Amino acid sequence: MSKQYETVIGLEVHVELATKTKIFCGCSTAFGAGPNTQTCPVCTGMPGSLPVLNKQVLEYAIAVGLATNCDITRYAKFDRKNYFYPDNPQNYQISQLYLPICQNGGVEIETEEGGRKTVGIHEIHMEEDAGKLIHDEWEDCSLVDYNRSGVPLIEIVSEPDMRSAEEVIAYLEKLRLLIQYLGASDCKLQEGSMRADVNLSVREVGTEAFGVRTEMKNLNSFRAISRAIAGETERQIDLLESGEKVVQETRRWDDAKGESYTMRSKEDAQDYRYFPDPDLTPISVSDKMLAEIREKQPEFRDDKMKRYKAEFDIPDYDIDIITQSKHMADIFEAAVALGAEPKKVSNWLMGETLRLMKEREVDAQDLRFSPAHLASLIRLVDTKAINSSVAKEVFEVMFEENVDPEQYVEEKGLKTVNDEGALKKAVEEVIAANPQSVADYRGGKEKAIGFLVGQTMKAMKGKADPGAVNRMLKELL
Amino acid sequence: MCITDMTAVELAAAIREGKATAVEALQAVLTRIEEKDKELNCYVTVDKEGALKQAVQVQEKIEKGELTGPLAGVPVAIKDNLCTEGILTTCASRILRNFVPTYTAKAVVNLQKAGAVILGKTNMDEFAMGSTTETSAYGVTRNPHNTEHVPGGSSGGSAAAVAAGECFYALGSDTGGSIRQPASYCGAVGMKPTYGTVSRYGLIAYGSSLDQIGPLTKDVRDCATVLEVIASHDDKDSTSLVRQDTDFTKALVEDVKGMRIGIPNDYLGEGLDEEVREAVLQAARVLEAQGAVVERFDLSLVEYAIPAYYTIAAAEASSNLERFDGIKYGYRTEEYTGLHHMYKKSRSEGFGEEVKRRIMLGSFVLSSGYYDAYYLKALRVKALIKKAFDEAFARYDMILGPVAPTTAPRLGESLADPIRMYLGDIYTIAVNLAGLPGISVPCGQDSKGLPIGMQLIGDCFQEKKLLRAAYTYEQYEKK
Structure with a gap:
């Protein structure tokens, strides 16, 4: 490789918030219930139903924003992101595009060299999760479970400030700790309560302009993230080195195979026709509310x-x-x-x-x-x-x-027996039963006493003070 | 007096006094439906059995003194875009031909609590998109005053049912005039309250920021009474308002002395039928004679209301109607290859022409690159229109004008020329854009015997002023 390359990484991190109820209705968010048992007209998108914001979601989002040094948007809105898919019962997702709740923040991480750097946070927005599709190969049909539909998420969008897998992990660890400290989420990658999509491009060292980036999805562990970053960096450099171009696209990481493949290219990108959701009134964050959340920060x-x-x-x-x-x-x-x-x-x-x-x-x-x-x-x-x-x-x-x-x-009955008589009796029995060890000890093998202590403890069913046993053995020997 | 000629309030009083029963009233109205609805087609669904059960229960409660309200025992018709648990709710669309909701709209729940007997679901323009009730997938509704004419729309079934005595009152929804205009065409009273007064929970949305549920009734007293019952704050509707002033029947007073009424010159201009103009101005003279101060003024911006409305309503509709995809409920095409083909085919076959036209228009104005030029610009126009009204209400207690430029058109005339049909909404849609209350009150007939309506428009929360003026006018005309 003749040229020196640098990897540029930005992350989109989805965090499932630990609220008891969903973002726009009163259904439970508890994990593991029977399919579609935690649903109502709102989270199944029934005609005529309307969303009402769960205030706890807003409070958590603001708390995370404060913890990551963001500006809190005092007049925020929800927008509809329109796309058709069966896990999305309304065929639009309620999210935030134009006025996200938190903007312009950043967290400090330690770099490999032991220095510190700030990873910028472009924005944090609130949105609803989709349901879960289950493809039944046997019956050749697809089923949908809307229990997860409407579970609150925040999406934390970083600036492209990271340069290595180590920095990415450090950033994620930092976010995880902040959010766990807030109690806003348990942030478990394996269980999907924290999900990270990696936006990555490479460029020659010293150049200002960013290269063409790809977005990598389906990263379920820190290990998968590290491997995917290494793999994608190599793939992009190989393309450039062989005179080809990196195509802007979304790729899916297959951790079992250790490789990624194209999910959809930019040409297939949908027009989501975002617009402010008329069913939700704008959010205005009062001084009082902000002060209360600040007060409660751990x-x-x-x-x-x-x-x-x-x-x-x-x-x-x-x-x-x-x-x-x-x-x-x-x-x-x-x-x-x-x-x-x-x-x-x-x-x-x-x-x-x-x-x-x-x-x-x-x-x-x-x-x-x-x-x-x-x-x-x-x-x-x-x-x-x-x-x-x-x-x-x-x-x-x-x-x-x-x-x-x-x-x-x-x-x-696990209390230590402090009965001198009982202990003495046990020690005497052990001495009598183990003449060889006694001889060894007396012959100067200090270590032999350890065996005798063990035997006494055994005889006492563990309920003796080993120090006391030791002292008594020495006395009697 | 024939029982079906009674107003809702009169009937409830008769039932309370033991002169009639809820069951008798129901049977009378069911007989009327049987006689007339084959021709008029006001209803998509008549729930005879359910209504009978309710009537029996309600009558019992009235007799026990558990139900004493002014609407207890009175049969009501519900527009078919309001969800009713266990009763087919189609929005007059093929795509919802088999949709039976699992819950009931809040406004209907409020009526049920007050002892209403739900008769059935009324015909409408498909998804409330239209001004004639001709875009229904279940056939046109005919105007009871002349069956060659439309009843107006989109709440045409509700208005015609009230006018024909096929119910005592009805609920409609109004996104751009859909209560007021059919009320006007059918000689009924119809009111669109201030946005947020009646919960939209359970109203199948067309243009969410404009939709509002309201009454269609035989007279102004019924209108105030029904509104008082259906208005409520609802935790399930974020846009629902907390109001302390929903005792609308208190406004039923014959007194307009000193009331300042403005007539916008913009509402009397080109396109307005001469007979409609004369009837509306005559109504204004009546109010003036009763002591109101009537003036002409320039409202301005009226011509921008139509493009702004069709941009915003279509944009919201394009998103609101996405959920009708044949996956979870409703119409699904028979044969398809793959998911997206199923979506396309189900929706192509399930929606009618006018709905598709508005979905396409709405999708276009929201698409990337056009959002600013169309949707955002329309929102700015909306804000300017609100401002123009604010200025008017600094000077006037209310605005008076026609509801529609003409009386009810003949069947088949309107759909041939959608632009012309859209222009017919010119006097009603600005009210929705500004979130204001408006009422349509009958004020005569044209030479063909078709009803004419006058519209009174008030500032936000000023329903009582409108009801007072409407009541005063109505009482004068009765004498």
């Missing part, structure tokens, strides 16, 4: 990290991990507020919690145990009511079912 991650560094004596690494999820940070702070020692709370989160999350594929935002229960578990260990291996056992149950550890330990 402490975001960067500020939280700074505060943790100042307030808590825990490693930066722990802070980094804990604050990656608002939910985990909330657990941390609440447990500490209940009197647990920060370092111990952090250890539980960094140790057992992360281990179980990985093992059981649980997302940090879906952690079920309450901070009060974690604090009381720590207290049980601190007071030597249970030993650390029992604690881990209890924690595992808490992780799954959020049981109250005190109650659980009580019910299952």
Whole structure:
């Protein structure tokens, strides 16, 4: 390759908002219900039905806009985007084109070189999701489920400010964290509550003008995004190098095959005949509303990290991990507020919690145990009511079912036995039953005592304090 | 007095007083429908069984004292673009020939709560697009005053049913004159309220920013009474208004003293039939004699209302009618190859000529490259028209003029020349563009015996002024 190329990337990110009801009607947004059970005349586009904006959607959109340093459009409107498709019951989608709710923002990301750069946000607009088509190959027919029709979305349109897959991932992580901190969405790529379309072009290093771009769809993971960016960059450079032209088009990424193919070219682009939706009155954002939303904005991650560094004596690494999820940070702070020692709370989160999350594929935002229960578990260990291996056992149950550890330990009889007599009896039996190990220890093999401790703990069904066992063994030997 | 000659308010009083029952009234009106509707074709659907059930229930409630309102027990006809749960709702289109809604329009629900008995669904121009009720897929409706003439439109079935005694009152919808003009052609009273007064929830939209539901009645008292019942704020309609002044029957007072009435010179110009002009001016003289101050003035911009209206209404219609695609309900073509072919064929076969013409016009004015030149320009004209009215209402309590340039045309005359038909809306459509209330009141007949209507137009929320003037005029004419 004789020339040096640079990749230019902009993203269109769709985020499904975590409202209880749909954007223009009162139907539930809950996932997983039977087909068409969460529908009404409005979200199935029945004749005569009319949309009414769910105020929570507007509040979330504004909150995201404020978090991404956007200007909030004080007089905004909804527009109709007209196109025919069976998943779209009215054959138009209510979206925003002319006066989107947020404009001209940006977020700061860390670059690979450790520097910082701002990725501009052109706009954020509100819109409704479409239903879901199910193609039944067996019956040779298509079915449509309108449960998703009318689920609120925001679309965050970035400027073409990113230059690599790493920057794209950093930008998406940043958005995900901001939005999760706001509670506006769970932002799960795999489940489709966050979807990213990648607009990509290449140009020779040093040129100002943008190359012809393509839009890539169907990217369901950070890994797919990285691979698609690498693949598309290579494809475009190859075209240019062999004297061909990049065609402006929409491509679909096939992650299994690791390649993309044309969905539709610019020539097929539809005229959406956008115009303001006459069924919805213009949105005017009052000073009061804006002030209230500003007031409710949470402490975001960067500020939280700074505060943790100042307030808590825990490693930066722990802070980094804990604050990656608002939910985990909330657990941390609440447990500490209940009197647990920060370092111990952090250890539980960094140790057992992360281990179980990985093992059981649980997302940090879906952690079920309450901070009060974690604090009381720590207290049980601190007071030597249970030993650390029992604690881990209890924690595992808490992780799954959020049981109250005190109650659980009580019910299952897991408390450490502090009865000197019982312990002494057990130790004596272990010594008697393991002459070889006893001989080894006495012969100077310090390690042999570990085996004897283990045997005693076993005999005590784990309910002894290993320190006490150790001391008693040494005494008796 | 024959029961079908009663007004709605008279009938309700008779039922309350035990002089008649809701069932008797229903049977009388069903007999009338049987006698006349073969020829007139006011109805697309007559729901005999359903109406009878309602009449029995309503009568019971009246007797128990649970229903005491001024419309309890009175049979009503509903324009076929208002959704009625369990009753076929076609918009007079082939594409909705099998559409039975799962819910009832808010305005109709309000009537049901007041004890109305729903007779059936009235004929109309297909999707309310037309001025004659000739674009219906279910045959033309004939004018009861002369069956060789149209009843007007698009609420022609409702107006003709009221005039023929085939119902006691009816609901219509008015996007550019569709209540007022057929009321005028049929000698009924028809009112289009201020935009947002009656919920549009359940009204199958034509031009959403212009559509408004309103009454077609035998007299002004019925008109005020019906409007009072159907007007309500509705959380399901974002454009619905919260109004505290919907006690419209309070305005039924014979007094126009000192009322300032302006007659726009623009409404008396070229194209206006001489007999219509004379009748309207005579009505103005009556009001003047009753103490109103009547003046001529220049409203201006009237000639721009028609192109602005047909741009905006067609644009909205092109989008509103997209949902009729044969996928979920309604007409689907028999044979097709693939999805887009199915869309095209179903819609080509399901929609009539006038509807297709407006869909194409609307799609064109919204298409990229033309949006600014047509749609946005039309919105600016709309704003200017509103301003012209604001200036007029700074000087006058109301505007008086004709409803339409002529009396009802003969069947078949209008569709041959759509542009001419569009021009017939010249006095009514500006009212919709500005969101204003307007009422059509009978004011005589032409030499052929066809009714003439005068129109009173008020500022937003001034329905009461219009009703007062209309009532005063009507009472004077009765004497």
